[in-house]
Amino acid sequence: MRIVQEWKMAVQFLTRLPWPEKPAAEPAPFDETAFVRSVRWYPYVGLLIGGILVGLSHLFFAFLPAVVAGVLLVIAEIAVTGGLHLDGLMDTADGLLSGRDRERKLAIMKDSRVGAMGVISFVCLFALKWALFTTAGPHFPGVLLLMPAVGRFAMVWAIAHYPPARQEGMGVALAGRVPVAQLLGTGMVLSLPLILWQVKGFVVLCVCWLVFWWFTRSMVRSLGGLTGDTYGALCELTEAVFLLAATAILAR
Template sequence: MTDHEETQTEMPAAAPGGSAGRRLTLAVTFLTGVPLKVEGEVRPGDLWGSMGWYPLVGLGMGLVAWGVYAGLLAFLPGLVAAALVVILLALLTRGLHLDGLMDTADGLLSGAPRERALEIMKDHNVGAMGVAAAILLLVLKVAALGALSRADAGAPLVAGWCAARALPALAVYRWPYAREVGTGEAFTRARAPGPLWLAGGLLGAGVIVAGLSGAWAGAAGSWYAGLVVAAAAAGVALGVQAAVAKRLGGLTGDVYGMGIEIAEAAALVAGCAVAGVAA
């Protein structure tokens, strides 16, 4: 997610007619570059409702990434395979969450007062702190994924990516929006608990899928790896977002995106820890 007003994600104006199918289509459209069409006017309730389906999109992305990583390991070294998977995932999301990470880093690490920090976060120009944050996080992702075997990569990629996309619904529900207007503000106008429960249920399903697929692949600690990875991803990302909310008086679309990136990195590091302990 990002808060540049001039670069707001367009919700195309035909998809499955049902509410669930429509909101799932919105989730896929917003989180990826898949060119699906959404029929009719998109209302704030649709945007908030679509967030309940985000973990399912993350689950699909994680399964694809795991399959690609396993295939690449057949003929490439681990670090090279990991770098290609991280690049693939960045392209699949159009760099949307990385943009949020960079904007947030520029604003918060500037040392500026709240209002000025929010202005910096909206600036199209990326500063040194934003570039540094993106590089460091991508290096961490590649290093952590490259250290995992074909089997052990399943839990962080499946449960971790699912958990990372369950967090925006919780963040939107838990904290106010820090600006009067912005891309993320539309998601906060109709906050009923239903999508939050849906996101939680899908996250639970993602953890189970990660455990079952890990056991099938012979992963170390497969029965608890998904749960540990999801907890680590959520704990680290929500902790950072709580600190940001205290600093800014709320969150923004950029901070939601940053949370997804941090959760993914935390999931991969936790996956390394689980593999090391269970080995």
């Protein structure tokens, strides 16, 4: 029962997929402990998202030109996730690229309005994913399957290893509260690229790790820690790097 509750919380938090529930007289109180434990399921929710993308890829590329199918895949991913991590990416871009001091950067990131840097980061990411989905979709379904899982594992690793930048918010609720056993359990998804692509899979993961390490170190130096927005930015960045590296390496 506890596992089902954790899985449900992970799916409901990371996606907009419907979850059948019995009507209740009043909503149940928020269970923070279960919310923290649900983090271990994030990469496996990523596999669920990837499975949906693979299924849609077969449908789109069978009936539509590749360019159109690639756009629809990007839109489908946004629809499934509700744009949760894209919002974090745009807020992070607005803050980090503002050129202000730490406190002002955090204030900008907390603002619900999107600035120029946020819009630019969204357009660049959309264009990159569109091009890579168009290329990878019909030829490398394993890339589409694993991309969301690797991105969400990056989130879990960041949650477990880096301090929060604020004294309130999602970063405080989660940061440093993921036990090693849970981290090892989520890391099982990283064995899949190795199983599918052997040495090439290892090279892809190494590229992702180097970019992830550089970006997290940069954010911690700039902000003093990580926030919920930066977790989303890390997820999106890792997905894009995984797509780019896998498409380039597997095509050789």
